[in-house]
Amino acid sequence: MRDQGRFFDFLEVIKRAESGEVMKEADYDKRLGKKALSLMKQYEIHFDPQCVIPSDDALADRIFQAAVDLFLDLGVYCTDTQRVIRFTREELQWALENGPQExxxxxxxxxxxxxxxxxxxxxxxxxxxxxxxxxxxxxxxxxxxxxxxxxxxxxxxxxxxxxxx
Structure with a gap:
């Protein structure tokens, strides 16, 4: 059942954009690249040029878990404030379960x-x-x-x- 309430609201996201860790965009981008490479190795994610659209469910699960790890570790970069907005695993789970269906x-x-x-x-x-x-x-x-x-x-x-x- 979808939760019609709010786990957090947009004003909270704005507060985090104004109070999160200060970081230069280039530094964030470097962290992003390094973390993505690390997660590709950790989760054994490889591109097969012979299979452009894979149908491997286990691969899909590993990619999803890597994406969750990446998001939770790095957060979202706000270019306007040069700060990182971070979310908890619970907030991410709530957003995934309660996001719009269309x-x-x-x-x-x-x-x-x-x-x-x-x-x-x-x-x-x-x-x-x-x-x-x-x-x-x-x-x-x-x-x-x-x-x-x-x-x-x-x-x-x-x-x-x-x-x-």
Whole structure:
């Protein structure tokens, strides 16, 4: 049964973004790379170019556990405050169990439903085209956004960030 209450709220996340461990983005990125490599070895996660979409349930379980370990160890980096936001295992578990079962993007005939896919899910994945977080000049914004919007494979898209004022 899904818990309709809140384990923590968004204001708590903002507080953590303002009070978490101070760290330079480059240092966080280095930790991320090192930890990811370490977890790949620990959980024996290997890419097989002959099997681009693996169906190995044990591999899926190991990847999930590695992702949990990575998230709990490193937290989330907030670029605005240059701080690390950390969560407990209980908070993560609550979020995974109580997250939305579907989110809708767009409107009218362009509405797209996004849902969590399970291992061996028969439904097609939703194809996002996005440059979110990518800084671009004002001159490049429209051509980039247009290229995403006209891509037939895209179920939904988001534009980049304009860096000029």
């Amino acid at each position: 989110v809708q993007y767009g409107r009218e005939k362009e509405t797209v439903s996004v849902y969590p896919r399970k291992v061996e899910d028969k439904r097609d994945p939703v194809c996002f085209f996005s440059a979110v977080g990518t800084p671009v000049t004002e001159e490049m914004f429209l051509p980039i956004a247009r290229s995403y919007a006209q891509e037939p494979l895209a179920d939904t898209f988001s534009g980049p960030l304009i860096t000029s004022y």
